[in-house]
Amino acid sequence: MHIVIIGAGEVGREIAANLQAAHDVVVVDSDPAVIEDLTYSQDVLAIRGDGTEIGTLRQADVERADLVIACTDDDEANIVVCGATRTLSDAFTICRVRRRSLLETWEGSQGAFGVDFMVCTDLLTAQTIYQISGLPAAQDVDMFAGGLVRMGEFEIGPESPVAGRTVEEADRYDSLTFAVVFRGEDMIIATGETEIRAEDRVVVLGSPDSVRSFADDIVTPDRDETEEVVIVGGSEVGFQVAREFEENGYRPRLIEQDRDRAREIAEALPRTVVMENDATDTEFLEREHVDEADLVVATLDSDEKNLLVSLLADRIGVERTVAVIENTEYVDLFETVGVDVAVNPREETAEEIVRFTRADHTEKVAMLEHDRAEVIEIEISEDSPLAGREIADATADFPDGIVIGAISRQGDLITPRGETVVRPDDHVVLFVDAVVLDDVIDLV
Structure with a gap:
């Protein structure tokens, strides 16, 4: 495909590196x-210019583009890029925004602004945080096959009951399928003999109930359910996190230092205290019993402040x-220094956008360990080398670094084993090493 990316910030660069x-x-x-940096670091054509201008879009050959991705840090500029693209091309347009209000406006009038798909960074981040909060020890969580299959990446603590045991x-x-073990810089495809060690990150795929049971089993017995949630920072991300917890039945607490912003949030979120x-005032935290919280989410306006708040909460x-x-x-x-989970909004956005660049039968993509590997959902066609064959036989034709983690067949979940036969129209959830990803997608 001919893909034009407008904006080479962290989102744009990560998408370009992936494609x-x-x-x-x-x-x-x-x-x-x-x-200049892109020219020497990535195998792309890098053009200096303003993506909202027709001349720049023509220079990027947008007339023959299959996909145009507007991912600058300016919401309005991204919308203009998509609108301008529509005057020149039939390319599929993706627009990144931070404000949920723009997403809601677009959803209310599909096709508005010349945008085919809109990604809201702050909402995606909030949804990711909520999903992670529901599973103890989870570092990453995603859903596949319409919610039938859940992926979870979990860190194994030194006191975990599974530390020192084999798969x-x-x-x-x-x-449940054990897909891979990340150990430091090593990535180990899981087999029955693979030993699970403290500080490993283990990726599993299976039914939501099985993944939840695994999450419960790997933590220390005295760990409780997430009930008390405290959000620190009334940024747009913090607001969306509180709203997400509200919509799922929680009554979160939110700490915001600015009086006007605090009042605005209180009026908009009636179930949030x-x-x-x-939030760095320890006497206040103790007086409000923040130390009793099951989860503290730091959403302040700088990484350094979020680190400080997280370490203070841990202490x-x-x-x-x-x-x-x-x-x-x-x-x-x-x-490494003590924050249980760090969520990067730009990585979440890039992951959501990248799935549109896969082959037509690829349904969902989740990136792991900063794009060292991916979990992808693929609909199996009749001419796929997997179709009509047992997994043990079919995967012998594939490169190393692939695990079939789950199969969805007409709404039923099938846990794959060596003798399982894959059928056309099955939705197969695969773990794939990024090194062989393109080869695997071409094969299936």
Whole structure:
């Protein structure tokens, strides 16, 4: 495909890096330093210019584009890019926005602004945080096959009951597949003999109930359900996180220092208790019993503040901390120094957009460990090398680094084993090493 990406910030760069091997990619940005860096670091055509201008779009050859992705940090500029593209091309347009109100306007009038698909970064981030909160020890969570299949990535603590056991010893679930173990920089495809060690990150695929049971089993016995949620920061992300918890039956508490913003949030979210105070005030935190919270989500306006709040929450005894991190380079650092989960809005956005660049039969994509691997959902066609064959036989034709994690067949979940026969029209959820991803997609 000929793909034009407008905006080479972290979202644009990550999308370009993911697509450059398999597609003809053009990246447009107004910053000459960014363009120079892209020219030497990625296999893309980098063009300096304003993506809202017709001349720049023509220079990017948007007339023959299959896909145009507007992902600058300016919501309005992204909408203009899509509208301008529509005057030149029939390309599928994707628009990234941060404001949920724009998404709701677009949803109310499909096709408005010349946008075919709109991604709201703040809403995606809030939904990710809510999904992670529901599973203890989860680092990443996603759903496939219309909710029939859940993926979970979990960190194994030193006191976890499964630490030191093999996958075969730990696997007592009817509908669960152990896909991979991340150990430091190593990625180990799971077999029955694979040992699960403390500090490993284990990826499993299966029914929501089985993944939930696994999550419950790997934590220490005294760990409670997430009931008490405290959100620190009334940013747009913080507001959307509170709204997401509200909509799912919670009564979260939100701490915001600015009086006007605190009042605005309190009026908009009737089930959220809004407290006007500095979240780094330990006396306030103790007085309001924040130390008894099951989850603290830091959504302040800087990564450094979110780190400080998360470490402070951990120190006073909060069960679990989640920090929103804008700089992708900080994610591993934050989790190393004590933040339980670091969520990067730009990574969430890039993941949502990338699925539109896959082959037509690819239904869903989830990136793992900063794009070291992906979990993808694919509908099996009649001419697929998987169709009509047992998994053990069919996968012998595939490169190493692939695990068939689950199969959805006419609404039923099938847990794949070596003798399972894959049928046309099955929806197969695959774990794939990023190194062989393009080869695997071409095969299936």
